[in-house]
Amino acid sequence: MPHGQPEVGVGPWEGPWPEGAHWDPDLLRDGDRRNVVDRYRYWSLEAIVADLDTRRHDFHVAIENWQHDFNIGTIVRTANAFLAAEVHIVGNRRWNRRGAMVTDRYQHVRHHPDAAALATYLHGLDGGPVRLLGIDNLPGSAHLETMELPRRVCFLFGQEGPGLSAGAREVCDGTFSIAQFGSTRSINASAAAAVAMHGWIRAYADLSGDDAWRG
Incomplete structure (x- = not known):
């Protein structure tokens, strides 16, 4: 054609x-x-x-999987593009891979039964603990746009709609939110994950050499 x-x-x-x-x-x-x-x-x-x-970079990404969320595959694909250390699936082991477009073959994906197990794993990693930061529009959440992101960090996202589970909120080292100015109460989980990951890239990634692909 x-x-x-x-x-x-x-x-x-x-x-x-x-x-x-x-x-x-x-x-x-x-x-x-x-x-x-x-x-x-x-x-x-x-x-x-x-x-x-x-x-691989020093940031991780995690998403709760209680409702077989279609956003998980897209988050895996974005994590591959930004070269995350690992992607963590919390909850159900099976997840919708369609949005990943086979990038999960190149990205380390790890499963945890619940958020507490994820936190235990991250805090015990070689090289020092990885801080677990949840994203949710909760009272007291820091603003992503003005906070100083830790270099060793894992971004945890809840399901589309309900957000972070109560168990996830309890084990997070902190929470942050993304500034919004329109009428909707939230943005798509995969879009929020991309914003957070890119925030880390802007703060820490080495853009001086040829490791940053241009397409």
Whole structure:
């Protein structure tokens, strides 16, 4: 179709094949149609994850999963884009992966039965405790726009609608909210997660080299 979606990726490798353990022979032979940046064209999945692991950031993202929330997949995809250390699913183990668009293959995703287990895990990590900050429009919540984000932090999001559960509120080291000026009481959970993650990127990510992809 003249105005259809352009074909994604690249075709089979042309010329002699490159040498190195990170190359995937099947992709070199058949082409690489995955939604990955050019740096990782023809790389095996395992090689990509290993390379990402050398550069992951110090923030984590968690979301409660009591209602099989469709936002979880989108949050995983955004966490992959911003190179989160881990994504944590709290509650039901099964989650809706559709919005992740297979980015969960490249992102470490960990399950916890409840928020208390998540807090225990984060506070006991090597390198020092990771602060657990919930996002909710609660009295006393700090403003994301003016607070100083911890470098080692996990952003915890509740379900679309009810927000953070009572158990999650009890174990959070603090809560913050995102400034809004319209008529709605809240913004979409995946949108809020993207705002929070980007806030961390603006504060701490190294933008001086070639590690920040431009598309």
